Amino acid sequence: MRVTIDEDKCCGYAACLSVAEKVFDLAADNIAAVLVEHPQGELADQAREAAAACPTSAIILLDDTE
Amino acid sequence: MSPREVVIVGASVAGVAVADELRRLGFEGRLVLVGDEPHPPYDRPPLSKDLLTGRTEPDRIRLREPAHYTDRGITLMLGVPAVRLDGRRVELADGRVLTPDAVVIATGARARSLGEPRPTLVTLRGLDDALHLRRRLADGTRLVIAGGGFIGAEAAASARALGADVTLIEAAPLPFAHLLGDEMAAALVRPHREAGVRVLTGTPVQRVDRAGGTENVLLADGQVVHGDLVLAGLGSIPNTGWLDGSGLDIGNGVRCDATGATALPGVCAVGDVAAWYEPGLGRHVRHEHWTSATEQARTVAARLLGRSPKAVPGAGVPYFWSDQYGARIQSLGNPELADETHVVHGSLDEGSFAVLYGREGRLIGAAGRDAAAHVMRHRRAITAAPFPLQPTGGT
Ligand SMILES: Cc1cc2nc3c(=O)[nH]c(=O)nc-3n(C[C@H](O)[C@H](O)[C@H](O)COP(=O)(O)OP(=O)(O)OC[C@H]3O[C@@H](n4cnc5c(N)ncnc54)[C@H](O)[C@@H]3O)c2cc1C
Ligand code: SF4
Numbered sequence: 001m002r003v004t005i006d007e008d009k010c011c012g013y014a015a016c017l018s019v020a021e022k023v024f025d026l027a028a029d030n031i032a033a034v035l036v037e038h039p040q041g042e043l044a045d046q047a048r049e050a051a052a053a054c055p056t057s058a059i060i061l062l063d064d065t066e
Numbered sequence: 067m068s069p070r071e072v073v074i075v076g077a078s079v080a081g082v083a084v085a086d087e088l089r090r091l092g093f094e095g096r097l098v099l100v101g102d103e104p105h106p107p108y109d110r111p112p113l114s115k116d117l118l119t120g121r122t123e124p125d126r127i128r129l130r131e132p133a134h135y136t137d138r139g140i141t142l143m144l145g146v147p148a149v150r151l152d153g154r155r156v157e158l159a160d161g162r163v164l165t166p167d168a169v170v171i172a173t174g175a176r177a178r179s180l181g182e183p184r185p186t187l188v189t190l191r192g193l194d195d196a197l198h199l200r201r202r203l204a205d206g207t208r209l210v211i212a213g214g215g216f217i218g219a220e221a222a223a224s225a226r227a228l229g230a231d232v233t234l235i236e237a238a239p240l241p242f243a244h245l246l247g248d249e250m251a252a253a254l255v256r257p258h259r260e261a262g263v264r265v266l267t268g269t270p271v272q273r274v275d276r277a278g279g280t281e282n283v284l285l286a287d288g289q290v291v292h293g294d295l296v297l298a299g300l301g302s303i304p305n306t307g308w309l310d311g312s313g314l315d316i317g318n319g320v321r322c323d324a325t326g327a328t329a330l331p332g333v334c335a336v337g338d339v340a341a342w343y344e345p346g347l348g349r350h351v352r353h354e355h356w357t358s359a360t361e362q363a364r365t366v367a368a369r370l371l372g373r374s375p376k377a378v379p380g381a382g383v384p385y386f387w388s389d390q391y392g393a394r395i396q397s398l399g400n401p402e403l404a405d406e407t408h409v410v411h412g413s414l415d416e417g418s419f420a421v422l423y424g425r426e427g428r429l430i431g432a433a434g435r436d437a438a439a440h441v442m443r444h445r446r447a448i449t450a451a452p453f454p455l456q457p458t459g460g461t
Contacts, residue, residue, distance in 0.1 A: 012394070013387060014438035015357065018445035026439040052364065055356060 002062040003039060003047050005032045009058035019053050020046035032058070068371050069167035069332070070095040073156050075148045076172030076305075077101025079110065079356055080337025082129050083363030084170050089138045091371055097140050098164060100156070102147035105193055106132065111356055113196040114220035115389045119227045120200060124193055148173075151312040154332050168370050171309070171320055171328075171335040172363075175302035175354065180212060180274050186281050187274055187296050190217055202295050205229035210283050210293035212271040214241030216388045218299030219254075222263050223390040232263045233291050235283070237270035245402050246433050250421055253414040253435070257391040266291070302354060304339045317341060319352035326366040334370065336362040355386040383448050393417060396441045399431030399448040411440040 003023065012030030016023070023043055027033045039047045051059040072088060074081045077099045085099055101107065107129040116122040135142055143158070150157040151171075156164040177189030185202075189195060199221075203209065207230045211218045214236030222234050238244065243251040258265050269287040274296050276282070283291040304319040314328050315321040319341035326334040326342060337359035341350040353359075368374070388395045401407075404423035411434065412419035420434035420441050432444040 012438055014396075014442035015385075017439060018385070018398070018442040021443050021446065026442075030438060053357070053360070055360075 001039060001044050001047065002064055003034050003037055004060045004062065005034060006058045006060055007031050009056045010054075011056050011058070013055050015053045015055060016050035016059060020050040023047050024050060038064070068093065068095070071098070071166035072096070072168045072170065072370060073098045073100065073164045073166040074170040074172055075100045075151075075156060075308075076174055076337070076339065077103070077107045077142065077144060078172065078174055078337070079129065080174070080359035080363050081170065081172035082107050083360045084172065084336060084367050085140045086130075086138070087364050087367035088370065089140070091367060091373070093367075093371055096166075097138075098143060098166070099135075099140055100143045100146065100148055100158065100164075102145070102159075103192060104145040106142075106144070108193055110191075113193065114190055114217050115224060117193075117196050118190075118200055118203075118221065118224040124197070127193075148308050151309055151314075151333070153330065168332045168334070170366060170370070171333065171339055172337050173305040173308065173339045175304045175338040177217075178298065178300040178303055180271065180296065180298040180300070184276070186276065186294065187298075189298050190221060191302070199295075199297065200228075203228045203230045206231060207295060208293040209233070210281065210291050210296045211235065211299055212274075212283070212296065213299035213301070214238075214255075214265070214267070215299055215301065216386070218297070219258070219390050220388060221297055221299060222258060223261065226261045226263060226391075233293065234258060234263050234265045235269070235271055235285065235291070236265070236267045237286075239268045241267070246397060247401060247404065247407055247421075247423070249407065249414055250401075250433060253419065254390075254395065257393070261391060302338065304341075304352065306339060317350065319350070321350050325369050326362055327369065334366045336366050353384055355384065357385045383445055385445075393436045394438065395433070395435050396438060397431070397433040398441055398445055399423065399429075401431035401433050403430055411437050 010031050014026050016032050023036045023039050025033050025035055051061055074084050081099055109127045109129055112127045147159045148156050149159050154169050177191040179189050203225050209225050209230045210233045212235050214234050222232050225232050240251045242254050269285045272286050273284045281293045281296045306316050320335040322328050322335050322340055322342045324343045338354045341352040344351045383399050385398050401423040404425050406424045408422045410420050410422050418436040420437040423431035429447050432441045434441040
């Protein structure tokens with residue numbers, strides 16, 4: 001899985017960081033930053049929770065197709 | 067066992083989230099969303115913020131694009147209220163009757179008013195309210211807001227941005243003090259005054275009369291404030307009227323267990339209309355926040371499909387945000403129960419700060435202004451120390 005942020009949609013609520021603080025952080029401009037681009041195991045679950053929790057659906061999860 | 071048909075009553079944040087989660091979890095049966103508003107489902111938080119100031123428009127606050135519903139086979143029945151629930155039989159105002167295997171009650175809440183509404187005595191809950199208010203707010207319009215809570219405070223900030231003359235009236239000595247403590251509340255009231263809002267505290271509104279084209283707002287201490295427009299921001303009342311006679315346990319909201327189930331089999335409730343049992347507090351609590359609505363929706367969808375809802379770390383921790391004067395305020399956990407506070411970032415005299423709230427030495431909440439990361443990173447820690455407040459305990 002690859003995690004990216006749609007920076008036009010992100011409004012800096014930091015809901016992502018509250019469920020997956022190891023995967024996301026907030027940059028100085030209040031836009032989420034991805035710390036772990038290819039999370040595995042528990043971190044992957046947390047990234048999925050974060051995507052569901054994001055109020056603006058700004059977290060995009062892509063399947064790794066290899 | 068998985069139901070064949072689910073009817074969700076209330077087509078807003080919570081209802082749409084239940085529908086989406088049911089499909090995401092693989093539910094293939096018929097899925098109907100009933101809503102009394104004619105508009106396609108939209109998001110409410112912008113109503114007092116960017117939609118009110120004109121920075122965004124109705125078509126940009128839709129929860130989903132129209133194709134989202136057709137693609138997922140979600141049938142929308144909009145512009146028609148449900149008027150009765152009998153077992154799992156849902157009666158609509160136009161005479162249609164739905165008989166699904168499961169019903170989700172997601173009818174939200176309505177704003178408490180100050181009397182029979184008129185064009186100059188209004189509330190702010192729906193899109194039509196926001197558009198009406200926006201049309202009336204112009205440079206110099208005298209707006210009187212009763213209630214200094216989130217909606218009142220946000221409306222004050224938005225109305226000032228439009229050049230209105232704003233008076234904010236709060237019954238308590240300091241708005242938000244009961245929720246966030248005196249120090250943080252004092253920091254939150256300052257921007258109102260700096261923006262030129264007249265803030266009157268410690269005196270509730272008693273009555274509003276219209277005379278000679280002016281709204282006269284009478285306060286408990288005898289003062290009269292004159293305005294062109296009065297907005298009540300006095301909290302909300304759950305929309306449970308259509309459930310009269312259903313046999314459901316209704317107090318301040320539809321009483322549910324800790325996973326959204328009501329006493330009627332196959333009937334759940336979510337969002338602003340629902341009061342879920344909180345084991346940690348030993349009572350039912352009606353949360354009125356966007357995030358609780360979506361978290362509850364995920365739990366209920368899993369439950370309806372017979373799966374045990376996956377425990378989300380940090381779920382169940384109350385969370386809300388509020389945007390005022392270009393700053394974002396966030397609160398997590400139960401700061402109102404704190405017996406100590408610590409400023410851990412910035413200072414209360416500055417624009418940006420974060421405060422941690424403790425009780426009996428445990429972290430129970432965090433709040434701040436323009437300090438999202440400093441507040442939100444404590445969510446897991448706040449959950450890790452769940453707060454076992456017994457009904458008889460505490461102070
Ligand atoms: C102006 C405003 C600003 C807000 N700002 C924030 C914020 O910044 N942060 C935050 O966390 N929360 C905020 N909230 C709260 C948040 O919007 C609510 O918690 C959320 O909308 C709850 O969703 P819900 O689906 O449970 O209820 P609602 O959004 O109230 O939706 C219920 C829907 O059901 C419909 N309905 C009612 N009765 C019937 C019936 N009998 N039949 C059919 N349909 C019916 C209603 O018309 C409505 O469309 C704000 C709310 C308002 C009003
Ligand atoms: S939850 Fe969404 S909007 Fe909020 S910071 Fe994270 S990505 Fe951005």
